[in-house]
Amino acid sequence: MNLFRSILVIVMLLSVVLIAIAQRPIPSNTGRYTIVLHGGAGNISTAMPDSTRRSYTDALAHALTIGQSILDTGGTALDAVEQVIRYFETDPQFNAGIGAVYTADGTHELDASIMDGRDLSCGAVAGVRQIAHPISLSRMVMERTKHVLLTGEGAERFAQQMGIPLVPNTTFNTPKRAKEIEEHKKRLEKEKNGTVGCVALDRHGNLAAGTSTGGMPGKMPGRVGDSPIIGAGTYANNKTCAVSGTGWGEKFIKQGVAFTMSALMEFKGMTLAEAAEEIVSKRLESNDGGFIAVDAKGNYATPFNARGMFRGVATSDGVFEVTIWK
Numbered sequence: 001m002n003l004f005r006s007i008l009v010i011v012m013l014l015s016v017v018l019i020a021i022a023q024r025p026i027p028s029n030t031g032r033y034t035i036v037l038h039g040g041a042g043n044i045s046t047a048m049p050d051s052t053r054r055s056y057t058d059a060l061a062h063a064l065t066i067g068q069s070i071l072d073t074g075g076t077a078l079d080a081v082e083q084v085i086r087y088f089e090t091d092p093q094f095n096a097g098i099g100a101v102y103t104a105d106g107t108h109e110l111d112a113s114i115m116d117g118r119d120l121s122c123g124a125v126a127g128v129r130q131i132a133h134p135i136s137l138s139r140m141v142m143e144r145t146k147h148v149l150l151t152g153e154g155a156e157r158f159a160q161q162m163g164i165p166l167v168p169n170t171t172f173n174t175p176k177r178a179k180e181i182e183e184h185k186k187r188l189e190k191e192k193n194g195t196v197g198c199v200a201l202d203r204h205g206n207l208a209a210g211t212s213t214g215g216m217p218g219k220m221p222g223r224v225g226d227s228p229i230i231g232a233g234t235y236a237n238n239k240t241c242a243v244s245g246t247g248w249g250e251k252f253i254k255q256g257v258a259f260t261m262s263a264l265m266e267f268k269g270m271t272l273a274e275a276a277e278e279i280v281s282k283r284l285e286s287n288d289g290g291f292i293a294v295d296a297k298g299n300y301a302t303p304f305n306a307r308g309m310f311r312g313v314a315t316s317d318g319v320f321e322v323t324i325w326k
Helices: 002-023 050-072 077-088 134-144 152-161 175-183 185-191 249-255 257-268 272-283
Strands: 034-042 110-116 121-128 149-151 196-201 207-213 234-236 241-247 289-295 308-315 320-323
Touching: 034 050, 034 077, 034 241, 034 289, 050 077, 050 196, 050 308, 050 320, 077 110, 077 134, 077 196, 077 207, 110 134, 110 234, 121 134, 121 152, 121 234, 134 152, 134 207, 149 152, 196 241, 196 289, 207 234, 207 241, 234 257, 241 249, 241 257, 249 257, 257 272, 257 289, 272 289, 289 308
Parallel strands: 121 149
Antiparallel strands: 034 196, 034 308, 110 121, 110 207, 196 207, 234 241, 241 289, 308 320
8 A cells, every 4th residue: 555655656746747847938049040021122222311221221120120039039930020010010111001102092902911831821911991900910810710811891890800990091191102192103103112021930940921011002992912912922831931022013923923932942952042043033024023031941032133122131140130222
């Protein structure tokens, strides 16, 4: 009997130890991380005033810090991507959320998407007019529905069901965009810049990508570009890479740019740099735009064939830089 009691005590002690081990927090520094972001590509003049340039680079650095702080403490790539893009959606300098460009009818229609490289889960919204943070609604589509893409009124009805308040479409108005659409409509239709995006590899080895935009300046109401299209403007797969594009959306849709990056790596054995070069120099035409990408090893690429692309990168190895031109 005493032997039985001794064995029982030992078993109970082992159980307590095993439970304690199971509940112990996972160390946050289990691996490298890399985060890359963009604030749009296009005909960005190098004659930009110093004050304007600093305003953009300061915003890029602030967004980068948000994502870096999440990854540095062991947060997920998905959270980092969402929070970086939420910041861009509140900064009127960028064509996403507040500051989104106008349609030909003088309104705003917003698109966004997000993707988790762990299992290819993804969500997107298109043509929403009363959502302050389309990137977060996209994540809700991914996590709380069986669908991938919701559009217009249906997406906004879903937002209300999720407790997200609708905002007036005029929330996204800014004097800068109003002036652009009135005075420079023809020129802007050629530039096609301003989309924001983020890709990340977290310390746990998972990739994520997200993109958000107000679309093409002066676009026809109802027009949808590549940003909310999984495989065109956004893609993430832990086997290969995470990608977010910016530029002429129709071209990115036709070329399936984001998925093609992954396919070139998976099926042709290309490196991230080789796949990026293949797409930007052979599949996209001059001034079509650019994209950002990071692979499962933390390598990153920011190719573009336009005059400039607002972009930044931070890594666990100490890299932290933002830039605009080549």
